Amino acid sequence: MFYFQLVIMAGTVVLAYHFEYTDTFPVHLQGFFCYDSAYAKPYPGPEDTSRAPPVLVYSLVTAVPTVTVRDQQGLWDMCIYSFGLFTTTIFANAGQVVTGNQTPHFLSVCRPNYTALGCQPPPGSIYVTDKAACTGNPALVAAARKAFPSKDAALSAYAVAYSVMYVTLVFQLKGSRLAKPSLCLALLCPAFLVGVIRVAEYRNHWADVLAGFLTGGAIAAFLVICVVNNFQSMPPASKKASPPESLPSGPVMGLPCVDSSIEKLSVAQQVRDPPEEQEFSALLSRGLERQLARSLRLAAPGSAVLARPYEITELCPQRSPDPQLCLFPTTPDVLIPSRSVTSEV
Numbered sequence: 181m182f183y184f185q186l187v188i189m190a191g192t193v194v195l196a197y198h199f200e201y202t203d204t205f206p207v208h209l210q211g212f213f214c215y216d217s218a219y220a221k222p223y224p225g226p227e228d229t230s231r232a233p234p235v236l237v238y239s240l241v242t243a244v245p246t247v248t249v250r251d252q253q254g255l256w257d258m259c260i261y262s263f264g265l266f267t268t269t270i271f272a273n274a275g276q277v278v279t280g281n282q283t284p285h286f287l288s289v290c291r292p293n294y295t296a297l298g299c300q301p302p303p304g305s306i307y308v309t310d311k312a313a314c315t316g317n318p319a320l321v322a323a324a325r326k327a328f329p330s331k332d333a334a335l336s337a338y339a340v341a342y343s344v345m346y347v348t349l350v351f352q353l354k355g356s357r358l359a360k361p362s363l364c365l366a367l368l369c370p371a372f373l374v375g376v377i378r379v380a381e382y383r384n385h386w387a388d389v390l391a392g393f394l395t396g397g398a399i400a401a402f403l404v405i406c407v408v409n410n411f412q413s414m415p416p417a418s419k420k421a422s423p424p425e426s427l428p429s430g431p432v433m434g435l436p437c438v439d440s441s442i443e444k445l446s447v448a449q450q451v452r453d454p455p456e457e458q459e460f461s462a463l464l465s466r467g468l469e470r471q472l473a474r475s476l477r478l479a480a481p482g483s484a485v486l487a488r489p490y491e492i493t494e495l496c497p498q499r500s501p502d503p504q505l506c507l508f509p510t511t512p513d514v515l516i517p518s519r520s521v522t523s524e525v
Contacts, residue, residue: 188263189259189262189263189266192263192266192267192270193266195266195270196266196269196270196273199269199270199273199274199277200269200273205273205274205277206277207276207277207280207322207325207326208277208278208279208280208325209280209309209311209325210279210280210281210282210325211307211308211309212282212286212287212290212307212308213305213306213307213308214292214294214297214299214300214302214305214306214308215294215299215301215302216287217302218284218385219282219283219284219285219286219287220287220288221284221285221288221382222285222288222382223285223288223289223320224285224381224382224383227383230377230381230383231377231381232332232373232374232377232378234332237332237335237336237374238335240336240339240370240374241265241335241336241338241339242339244339244340244343244367244370245258245261245339245342245343245346246258248343248346248347248367249261249343249346256408257346257408257411260403260407260408261342261403263403264338264342264399264400264403265335265338265339267399268334268335268338268395268396268399269331269334269335271334271395271399272329272330272331272334272335272392272395273326273331275328275329275391275395276325276326276327276328276329276331277326279328280325280326281325281327281328281385281388282324282325282327283324283325283326283327283382283383283384283385284382284383284384284385285324285382285383286321286324286325286327289314289316289317289320289321289324290313290314290315290316290321290324291314291315291316292308292313292314292315293313293315297310297313327384327385327388328385328387328388328391329388329389329391329392329394329395330375330378330384330388330389330391330392331392332374332378332392333371333374333375333378333384333388333389333390333391333392333393333396334391334392334393334395334396335396336370336371336374336375336392336396337371337392337393337394337395337396337397337400338395338396338397338399338400339371339396340367340368340370340371341396341397341400341401342400342403342404343367344364344367344368345400345401345404345410345411346404346411347360347363347364347367348360348364349404349410349411350411351363371393375389375390375392375393
């Protein structure tokens, strides 16, 4: 499984490289209207001269999650973040290549020959689709055809969305209730400023920036919810679940072989009852034996003592906490369930 994930990651990096630095995927040539004011803004200069240059944007998308994501699974979370970063680059570049939408300064770098194209003075109504209509620098013209969606806005939105969701779901900040919202808003500000700068310098339209924000935020939300499970701790796949602990095996206590019902009752009570009740069971057994012996003597032929069927005998000392438990009837066939002894008169 690890090697399969490594292959996917390597393929994502290679695909992002081909989109960014090669001509493997040609840009769609979209036409334009003559003297179209939406694409006639002045050329703002190379990307390095921008107030939000690519170096600053790439540093932002790398440093913010690195500083924010800190836990036991930080390495795994950063691997997922890197995968999402290259995926966002692929999505943004693929959208630019497929649509071929022009930047606001497209006509300034294209420099079309309106006379040769037969364009009338503004407002022009001729739609130009000729590939050779532009006479400017081919590299600048190709870059000016990649506006939708804004890649810088997509990368910034992805980085801050991933970091904000991590702060919201993982961080436990004590003190004011506004501490966590303030931190999240502080993380969102750089991405918003990047989008504003792109529009203010005529490098992208508002629609391009909003599409980039939506692309980066959607990829970050998908990875957090469906891949890293809202940053919940997950056991490693190699660790197997431990079997349930078996109950401690105690010594097996066997019942002795007895014939007397009174002894059976005594032994069973000693096994079932807790230690505080065993004393009462012993007293009960001795009382039953005594009453049984007296009943047998009274039932013997020639006995001069009359049997009193409901004679009450005190078996416990007077200090017993519950004297009612020490009174037993003398008739044994009521108390002994296993065998009854019938008095013969």
